[in-house]
Amino acid sequence: MKKVICECGHENPYGTELCESCGKPLKDQGKGLVNMRYEGAARRSQTYSKTIVDKIWNFFSSVKVGIWIIVLTLLASSLGTIFPQEMFIPPGERASIYYREEYGTAGQLFYQLGFHNLYSSWWYMLLVAALGTSIIVASIDRFFPLHRALKTQRVSRHPGFMQRQRLYSRTAADDGAKEKIRLAKDTLKKKRYNVREENGNLLAEKGRFSRWGPYVNHIGLIIFLIGATLRLFPEMYLDDHIWVREGQTVEVKGTGGEYSVRNEEFLIEFYDDEDERFINNPQQASAVAKTYQTTVTLLQQSSETIGAGAEPEEVQEYAIRVNDPLSFEGFSLYQVDFKLNELSEFTFAVEPEDGSDNEMFSETIDVNLYDPEVFYELDNGFTVEILEYFPNYVFENNEPGTVNRIPDNPRLIVEITPPGEDEGEMSMIGIQVNNPFSEENEYRLRMVDFDTNHVSALAVRRDRTIPILIAGGIIFMIGLVQGSYWHHRRMWIQERDGELMLAGHANKNWNALKKDFDWLSEQTGLPKPEDQAEEETTGQRDEGVNSNNDNAGTDKQ
Template sequence: MNKVKCECGHLNPFGTYLCESCGKPLKEDGNQLANMRYEGVARRSQTYRKSIVDKIWNFFSSVKVGVWIIVLTLIGSSIGTIFPQEMFIPPGRPASVYYYEEYGTLGQLFYQLGFHNLYSSWWYMLLVAALGVSLVIASIDRFVPLYRALKTQRVTRHPGFMKRQRLFKNTDQVSEPGVKIKKASDILKKRKYNVREENGNLLAEKGRFSRWGPYVNHIGLIIFLIGAMLRLFPQMYLEDHIWVREGQEVEVRGTGGEYSVRNDNFLIEFYDQEDERFREGLERSGSDVVKTYQTTATLFRQSSETIGAGEKEEVKQHQIRVNDPMTFEGFSLYQVDYKLNELAEFTFALEEIDGDSEGLEDVTFDVNLYDPESSYEFDNGYRVEIYDYFPNFTFNDDGEPSTLNRIPDNPRFIFEVFEPGEEEGELSFVGIQLNEALDPDNEYRLRMVDFDTNNVSALAVRRDRTLPILILGGVIFMIGLVQGSYWHHRRMWIQERDGELWVAGHANKNWNALKKDFEYLSEKTGIPVPDDQTDEKEEEAGTDEGVREDDGPAK
């Protein structure tokens, strides 16, 4: 759209209310006081409304839209706190099962709607992204015209601009107005005002930097939101769990096989029931209370060139406790849970069903419940194969045998026993207190004769490279908050017109401080204190017709 040329020669963007240079009102709105919001300049969202880009820009630049996005985000965040997030539920328990068993139908609905992983769900990230876009567009829409208007403002302002200021007064003929203005300049400089003079007129300005406080806030928020969204990427943020059994070495997730950790020993201590200091509390609890539990762990590293082959280098050993993690290369291993006496190994013996087991005395074998072998062969020619294995046995929705997970809490086996030289075997279903022949003509059965257990430690694997970004965003936000809250932008215009002194003033907030500066200036120079035209209008109409200025996009 065509720019609007003021009588002072300055070209203003279409839709400008006050000339950016001299302040002349370019539109008559019938108000006595000037709308100084954003210095009366045109904003893109209020000027261009035709193309699809204009409509998207106008939508996201709206304060109401920004507020609604914040409200929806807060509502979603609040619902996400009703039940614990998935990262805080007991490790090893499927989320789909845990929420229903612990919280019933509401828990199941919580899980199905994705609130169990709220902060990484697509719709929550979409709200965060929309909020970021709104902050960027709203800030640009307001910052650019405000900065341009403040940068191009002239010292000598149009009479219409002066008369429309909230603080304004023009005097009768005064003697030596230039001397008074010069004296005012010296006094205001001592009060830390930035003073500019032009053709005998004066503009004193102080605290302009406070006008940028809301936009510094927005920069901090945008950086913070970027940090929050980067948590979706595993290279930036990782939250996982690993179960490590005593004597076992497992890969640390997220390291690409470069690091592994071994559980050398798991230690757990309980409070002494006989200790007088704790007896009352322990009696109320009705059970043993853990005093401390720790995992003595050794960290190993294998170079990226030899992953999967070669010797591993021992990096460090650490006693991992709840608040004392093992840290390395940006990773932290926290002690979060444990399991005592988990089933680790079964010992089976082969015998005949009719009780005559002559020649089978040595047919015993150990089955590792974590990683069982597929076949066990014996010197007498007998062979036992694992036809199927269910570490945590259950029936699925179709009524077929299945397993909840790979943890051997309720192990069941389908064994196939082969006689020497035979190609067809006998199937039997074996588990804890269970030994069923799958064929009534079976001659052999497998009997569990011994078992072994192991202590298991749960370690949380965490890596957070977004934390510096979040801290940076928070620091910048606080700087903007202090900048915009504890300082304010004050301006004084003093002009000589045909022997009269015209005095006007404007503040984006804290008008009392500006009035006190005018009173001090009046005491020293005799320049009259301008009248507050808002008070005059209140007396005449009983209402406040003044325009309150707020440069921030109010996000």
């Protein structure tokens, strides 16, 4: 597309409405105010529309498209707040079961639609990417033409540019016009205007930096979106949990085996019945935890000895309380939950089915419910083999299974083989459960004792995106303040062909510009420019009144 050459000799890109140099209107030579949006500069989205790249660019540069993307993103984000996201459900719960049991059919639908992990879903990230693309394309489409137009503007402007500004006046230049212009230059400098002079004409400008406020705003948004997107990568953001039983050592997730914690002791305190908080319901006091903490030892293993079987080094001992985490190497361990008296061990004895007492059956076996052995051999010749183990037993679809690996409802399928026998007797055992698989079984496992353990849930968190999010937020606020509390004001004062012309433009807050012109008129005696937008409105109103009067007169006749 050919460039548009103005009469001043400046070559303007195709689609430019105002000459970038002298300001002469290149389009719409009729009456009315000149289009000062983006200084009349040519934007790529308004000039190119042939190739597929042009169409994609024009699509994302549209403000309407950007608004619709924002609306869709907000609607999608609100869907994820109907029920808690999976990361916020109780640790150890299976999402497929939790949502159905807690929220019924609506919760099951919420899970099946994938809304339980909405903010990391591919379609939501596609919306975020589309929003970021829209912001970047729309900003580039407007920033560079605006920057070029403001940078190349001359002091002396075309009369057509002057007379079609909103604030404009034209009077005959008297003998003191040049002195008034010189005085105006000094006066405007006192008002902190940046004044440029060319051939006796003035351009006074103030607050141009505010024009870049929206673009600084957009830069902050882009940085913020980048930070939010980086939270999908485990190296940048981690929010997980670990269950640590008393006396147990567990690897800290995300450390690659370098760090682990050992639960030394779990401590919990409940409110007293006489506490004033429960004066109306003292029975509830003993059920509400006052404080709970986990005393842990942080262990570190060097990268050279990971997997080599070397003993880790004790780094520190720390009492983790609610809102008082253990922090190290960018990780933080928070106390988030606990479980008292979790089953940890069953003690069984082999005895006859008829319950007869015999000294040969006094021997017992201990079954670790966290990691049971497969084969147990007793001194009396009996052997016990665990064929199947279901820590949290459920029976679904006509098949036994387990909800998770936590021994809340343990069941074991065992085979008891008497001494000298090749085949054993099978049965299922558990809490108050002892079901033989055959009525001909002669022996059974009887539970004689059990042991429990306290378990502590620690949240493992690492967030390296916080500095990025803070930087994006600060830049966003800077752009917001820059574009909201300042505005771009310009005054043109020219003497041409015996006439004194004044014009002014502001991107907003026209009253402030009018007051500056009033103050300038008082100080220098220059005429006040008139608001042509108000004149057009008044003229249209007068025409409407006259038309109504004419119609009324016709009706009377």
